[in-house]
Amino acid sequence: xxxxxxxxxxxxxxxxxxxxxxxxxxxxxxxxxxxxxxxxxxxxxxxxxxxxxxxxxxxxxxxxxxxxxxxxxxxxxxxxxxxxxxxxxxxxxxxxxxxxxxxxxxxxxxxxxxxxxxxxxxxxxxxxxxxxxxxxxxxxxxxxxxxxxxxxxxxxxxxxxxxxxxxxxxxxxxxxxxxxxxxxxxxxxxxxxxxxxxxxxxxxxxxxxxxxxxxxxxxxxxxxxxxxxxxxxxxxxxxxxxxxxxxxxxxxxxxxxxxxxxxxxxxxxxxxxxxxxxxxxxxxxxxxxxxxxx
Ligand SMILES: [Zn+2]
Numbered sequence: 251x252x253x254x255x256x257x258x259x260x261x262x263x264x265x266x267x268x269x270x271x272x273x274x275x276x277x278x279x280x281x282x283x284x285x286x287x288x289x290x291x292x293x294x295x296x297x298x299x300x301x302x303x304x305x306x307x308x309x310x311x312x313x314x315x316x317x318x319x320x321x322x323x324x325x326x327x328x329x330x331x332x333x334x335x336x337x338x339x340x341x342x343x344x345x346x347x348x349x350x351x352x353x354x355x356x357x358x359x360x361x362x363x364x365x366x367x368x369x370x371x372x373x374x375x376x377x378x379x380x381x382x383x384x385x386x387x388x389x390x391x392x393x394x395x396x397x398x399x400x401x402x403x404x405x406x407x408x409x410x411x412x413x414x415x416x417x418x419x420x421x422x423x424x425x426x427x428x429x430x431x432x433x434x435x436x437x438x439x440x441x442x443x444x445x446x447x448x449x450x451x452x453x454x455x456x457x458x459x460x461x462x463x464x465x466x467x468x469x470x471x472x473x474x475x476x477x478x479x480x481x482x483x484x485x486x487x488x489x490x491x492x493x494x495x496x497x498x499x500x501x502x503x504x505x506x507x508x509x510x511x512x513x514x515x516x517x518x519x520x521x522x523x524x525x526x527x528x529x530x531x532x533x534x535x536x537x538x539x540x541x542x543x544x
Contacts, residue, residue: 289530392464406444416436470497474499476504504526
């Protein structure tokens with residue numbers, strides 16, 4: 251990958267990664283080299299990803315499909331909705347699970363998987379429930395909000411691939427739009443007929459204790475913390491970077507919009523996550539060889 255050396259000259263998108271130093275006005279064009287160098291020297295680089303990571307794979311944000319739902323997502327994604335409005339609840343999740351089949355990891359996901367193989371990601375904490383990090387090959391993934399890739403029976407706790415929830419007949423989305431949708435037997439456990447639920451954290455539920463404790467430990471031990479595609483507006487997203495910075499970590503934030511934690515950051519980058527990671531990975535890859543595969 252060509253290096254950006256000339257100030258003010260934008261070439262292709264992969265080379266137009268520009269950072270806004272948190273403490274300075276204006277743009278700094280040598281930030282990719284600087285960030286890559288800091289990343290390479292870090293003992294415990296930790297990455298935190300939010301919805302912006304998956305948007306670059308073309309995964310539709312369920313909030314942007316708001317016109318489709320008959321209730322607000324905040325009230326649909328609850329146990330109360332499962333019990334009192336099961337048609338609405340199941341359609342909401344069937345739609346989202348079905349959309350997962352159409353997307354694959356983007357260059358940002360692949361870059362993180364490569365960085366992990368190079369020993370440059372000690373923990374990957376994500377708010378995303380789409381499983382795209384694992385699909386790209388990342389192993390050290392902590393999912394704070396659970397996963398949309400599996401469903402579990404509320405009665406016997408049997409777990410299944412979430413695709414079992416998708417109706418067999420093809421016209422279910424049209425039926426919903428026409429007000430004729432009813433959930434079917436695909437929403438019930440094949441073993442005991444109990445209701446199936448997605449293995450995500452619903453509104454009103456606690457974060458999985460084990461995942462949260464693991465994330466906190468990683469944040470506290472981190473000396474280089476990277477936030478990718480999160481607005482950092484609410485907990486737990488806004489807690490993790492603060493834990494890291496409190497313990498002396500350098501903070502890199504890559505997000506399209508300003509975040510409340512920008513002032514804590516060493517670097518704030520407004521560019522595509524894929525472009526930023528590809529540029530950084532390109533530099534680091536030249537220096538490190540992955541362990542041999544036999
Ligand atoms: Zn069951």
